Amino acid sequence: MKKLTMNMSIFLAVLKAKKGSILVILFVFVSILFLALLPYLLPLPEQNNLSGEEFVRQYNREGEFLETDNGRIYIKSNGSTADPAIVLVHGFGGSAVIWRTIAPQLAKKGYYVISIDIPPFGLSEKDATKAYSHESLAHTIKQVLDLKSIKKAIFIGHSMGANILLWYYKEYRGMVERLVFVDGNNNTENDILEFKSLLKNQYIFQSGRQLSQRLISKERIHALLTSATYKDEVVTEEMIQAYSEVYKTKDWDSGLLAFIRDSSRNNIPHDLLKTVTVPTLIIWGKEDSWIPLEEGIQFSRYFALHDLVVFSDIGHLPMEETPELFIITVSNFLKKENFGDTLLQ
16 A cells, blocks of 8 residues: 555656646747747837838928839939939938938039939838849849930949949949949948848848837937048038938838848959949048948059049048038049049048
């Protein structure tokens, strides 16, 4: 009888232990399931959720939208269509806002200037199912120019915009009159490729949306602009407001992540740079802390017909920090026939 009682006690103890293990396993499973669903359960921070068109109407902005394979693209034009065309291409996370001072001044110099919101940025449509590699965006620019009946143009690209224009030159070199690169080159190697591939996972992508919307704020944009410029006084309230407003548009966060997701296919080989035969101007801020001047100097050496102009006491945003000097430098370059100068201004 004692033995039976002892065996029963052992059985109950084992059953109790197994029950505890099952509860632990069940708890772990529920926790994992909860964490997996959390990005979908948490509401995204409240946004205005305006489409680009709604934004333009609500804030009474000039510009137009053109239908392309990458959705509806916002552009702003200055000047007469009878004049030589200049196409302005912004950098990562930017918009046509960066050219708001430069574009009208170039138009006064006798050019038809088109500022493009490169998708998925600015007021252009944002669709995570679209392809946002630099090669794809080069084709989008071509579609925009076809719709505007522009056969050949001068192209100015800032930061990441430089690499997009190199892709454009690779595909459509006959449509390029001259190139201007502003604090930007073909170096896309400093991104984390593993992170890009992770964004193909919908869970990671949704988590990234949560993180993006909680990180991007007017205060954060102020800090980024201060970091990008050499002198703090350049960053005015008007500038902060102009750069912040485009983040009121619908799906800006998913567009941003889709752009990063597709960026592993952006590298342009150095050998291609040596084939660029059009006159090329490289403008660089001497105090650029985002892309050091050394990279600009190295970049300039690949081009057969080039000028390198370095702006003293200027950071990553020359068109914002010294717009007058920027206009003079670009205007002088567009009139030149002999190249090979390196200037410090």
